[in-house]
Amino acid sequence: MDPQEEIPLALRAAYLMLHRQSDAAFAPYGVTADQFVLMARLSEGGAMTQKELAICMPSDPSTVRAMLVLLEERGFVRRNPHPTDGRARTVLLTAAGRRKFRQLWKAGESIRTRAVCEMSCEDAQTLVRLLRQYSASLNPSLMVAAVVNEG
Amino acid sequence: MDPQEEIPLALRAAYLMLHRQSDAAFAPYGVTADQFVLMARLSEGGAMTQKELAICMPSDPSTVRAMLVLLEERGFVRRNPHPTDGRARTVLLTAAGRRKFRQLWKAGESIRTRAVCEMSCEDAQTLVRLLRQYSASLNPSLMVAAVVNEG
DNA sequence: TTAATTTAATGCGTACACGCACTACTTAAT
């Protein structure tokens, strides 16, 4: 049977497994796996607008907003008015948010090493490359080129 | 930087992209990507209990139940009492469900071929293999063996 | 400058994903 047909289900199974395990690992700290992703992006990228955050997560802007509301209530994140763009708001981690993220990074270590000890560095590189290639091939914003090539 | 550290984010991005595109492809037929997965499992596996369905999706039993309630209301699925086990219910596709699934399979073709034309058969095989390896390494039910080996 | 278009964020509705507590039933132990 076609190996390509199996990609979607294998991808789904792997992601859901990762998500479950991550949620379990972060739960004692009162944070979800996706909140961890958001904080990781803010941690490395510094202050950015909600739109930019949504793009680099990647997630829907309305989803990001819902997450930010929860994180802001708990004091991990702050949303300030954008200095030049009146529509936008700049998001950043508070001191408490940075502190929490350091905790989470250590809590997530077990998952990363657990998955890693079974997989060589080479295989990991290949996996990341193929995942990115797969994402890119599904991205409709890249379809323009394909259509143009056909015409 | 560690290629292994990038796996989770690459996996997340790829899955969400697949999920968005699939939802968009199936939306004209009034069905979600996950409902498609459920119906695909029933289509190839025949009648099974909700528990078995949850395992082979894979999803949480309570999630599967919620999906089944919606699909049953629309007449795509039926839940009968299990012949021997009074706790369980056997789930199967109705004739309308099988008809709908054939439509969906064709509708999903564009996504499968779009992703496939950018990736060789070999790469696809490798991707599936690595995804399964990654899932397995995260699976806590396999950790028992690891712990025993250490002891 | 005014008008049309685009864009960032919000609010609402639906479906998924899961954990947890509970019920009803089955299986195992004594």
Next chain:
DNA sequence: ATTAAGTAGTGCGTGTACGCATTAAATTAA
């Protein structure tokens, strides 16, 4: 046979994922 332990399904609560419509501000066109 009775009790104990385990299992399938249900119901509830929270968070995520998204689409769509709306508002307000920025950008572009006229």
